[in-house]
Amino acid sequence: xxxxxxxxxxxxxxxxxxxxxxxxxxxxxxxxxxxxxxxxxxxxxxxxxxxxxxxxxxxxxxxxxxxxxxxxxxxxxxxxxxxxxxxxxxxxxxxxxxxxxxxxxxxxxxxxxxxxxxxxxxxxxxxxxxxxxxxxxxxxxxxxxxxxxxxxxxxxxxxxxxxxxxxxxxxxxxxxxxxxxxxxxxxxxxxxxxxxxxxxxxxxxxxxxxxxxxxxxxxxxxxxxxxxxxxxxxxxxxxxxxxxxxxxxxxxxxxxxxxxxxxxxxxxxxxxxxxxxxxxxxxxxxxxxxxxxxxxxxxxxxxxxxxxxxxxxxxxxxxxxxxxxxxxxxxxxxxxxxxxxxxxxxxxxxxxxxxxxxxxxxxxxxx
Ligand SMILES: *Cc1c(COP(=O)(O)O)cnc(C)c1O
Numbered sequence: 063x064x065x066x067x068x069x070x071x072x073x074x075x076x077x078x079x080x081x082x083x084x085x086x087x088x089x090x091x092x093x094x095x096x097x098x099x100x101x102x103x104x105x106x107x108x109x110x111x112x113x114x115x116x117x118x119x120x121x122x123x124x125x126x127x128x129x130x131x132x133x134x135x136x137x138x139x140x141x142x143x144x145x146x147x148x149x150x151x152x153x154x155x156x157x158x159x160x161x162x163x164x165x166x167x168x169x170x171x172x173x174x175x176x177x178x179x180x181x182x183x184x185x186x187x188x189x190x191x192x193x194x195x196x197x198x199x200x201x202x203x204x205x206x207x208x209x210x211x212x213x214x215x216x217x218x219x220x221x222x223x224x225x226x227x228x229x230x231x232x233x234x235x236x237x238x239x240x241x242x243x244x245x246x247x248x249x250x251x252x253x254x255x256x257x258x259x260x261x262x263x264x265x266x267x268x269x270x271x272x273x274x275x276x277x278x279x280x281x282x283x284x285x286x287x288x289x290x291x292x293x294x295x296x297x298x299x300x301x302x303x304x305x306x307x308x309x310x311x312x313x314x315x316x317x318x319x320x321x322x323x324x325x326x327x328x329x330x331x332x333x334x335x336x337x338x339x340x341x342x343x344x345x346x347x348x349x350x351x352x353x354x355x356x357x358x359x360x361x362x363x364x365x366x367x368x369x370x371x372x373x374x375x376x377x378x379x380x381x382x383x384x385x386x387x388x389x390x391x392x393x394x395x396x397x398x399x400x401x402x403x404x405x406x407x408x409x410x411x412x413x414x415x416x417x418x419x420x421x422x423x424x425x426x427x428x429x
Contacts, residue, residue, distance in 0.1 A: 098301035112263035114270035117296025121246025125157030176203035197226030200349030
């Protein structure tokens with residue numbers, strides 16, 4: 063069976079270095095707020111070009127903390143609205159509603175699966191305070207027009223960069239395009255820890271300071287609490303792993319591009335729609351390679367029978383979830399079609415050329 067993502071193989075690529083760094087960290091006796099997290103935050107600043115990076119416990123917390131900080135700073139208030147792509151992962155929406163703000167879902171562009179920037183302005187009301195862009199499946203979404211809309215209406219641009227670390231728009235890295243960004247280092251992400259991990263990046267000094275306090279019980283100084291905060295830390299062991307893996311990320315993203323290019327050039331089946339490859343190859347890090355098929359479920363079963371594991375990202379859109387009854391009646395036909403037709407092929411950097419060829423041949427033989 064070709065696994066969708068062989069995490070053991072992904073991490074064993076760096077086995078010696080990771081084990082050495084973990085052992086050193088374990089033996090140091092220092093497990094939180096130490097050298098490893100500091101090094102990782104500095105490296106993430108260097109990597110993205112952002113002024114600040116703050117480690118968090120996971121990606122959802124990174125996004126929650128950004129909105130919580132804007133609320134504490136008076137930039138956003140309970141009941142305000144944030145525009146968000148309708149076809150995102152649930153975490154983007156949870157980060158908004160957890161802070162008692164209202165998500166306003168927007169349909170994607172069917173070619174890129176990313177938010178259709180042309181549909182944003184008509185949804186802006188006097189209560190709109192932000193736009194959460196999601197660089198979905200690893201592809202950067204940004205434009206001068208988006209920036210102009212945000213400036214005109216005084217909206218914060220929050221990036222959900224859980225899937226696209228390393229992607230660029232016009233030479234600028236995702237995570238440094240908007241006002242603040244949330245990253246996830248969940249094990250299956252392009253840069254994965256060996257447990258939960260996340261981070262926020264921003265160029266805003268005050269926001270960074272507020273997030274750092276909020277993630278630490280609302281405290282800048284031990285036992286002095288400015289805010290009703292939470293506990294959301296990136297620990298030393300996870301940081302140790304991330305410090306080893308970050309220098310290899312660009313190479314691994316390049317291998318994903320190579321596999322994506324191979325699929326795009328060689329999968330030829332009229333029943334399958336391939337993802338559109340962007341002109342600027344740096345804008346996509348192929349966290350996921352998504353094909354569309356009207357008979358998606360039959361195709362998935364056929365691939366399983368051919369020894370190929372695939373996944374669906376995602377089977378149910380957020381507005382159709384039981385948790386979001388208030389959105390269940392929304393009419394979002396593109397989002398719904400996407401969720402019924404998408405299938406994610408393996409695209410991880412540890413796939414061999416032979417496996418990629420086998421997957422391609424199987425797809426070409428699907429009738
Ligand atoms: C993974 C993911 C998150 C959440 O990250 P966690 O670390 O799992 O909390 C948020 N948004 C998107 C788009 C994701 O893919």
